[in-house]
Amino acid sequence: MADTFNWNPTTAQSTGTATQRVRKAQFGDGYTQRTADGINSRVSSFQLQFVDDAATISAIEAFLDAHAGATAFLWTPPLRTQALLFTCETYTEPTKDGPAYTISATFEQTFAP
Known part of the structure; x- marks a missing residue:
């Protein structure tokens, strides 16, 4: 079973993107299937x-x-009721601003642990 990422991100600087993978066949008359x-x-x-x-x-x-960017973990995105599998290959080094520290990360959905 995959580990669960339980920390909540700040909402002000967090964004999400959904990408629909589509196969296309372009025909000479301008029609695309x-x-x-x-x-x-x-x-x-x-x-x-x-x-x-x-x-x-x-x-x-x-x-x-x-x-290590290779092993998937469970995380529940906003407005989702169940956790999905994600990996994180890229994140920033922590920075300090007064007593608070900041780290940013990119979570990419995967479908296999």
């Missing part, structure tokens, strides 16, 4: 930002390091 590409044709990606104390940001960084 389209169909969904596979059973998992909708893929989500999220740019997330976390602002918290040093201990929390360190725990987030340790979690992401432990999964």
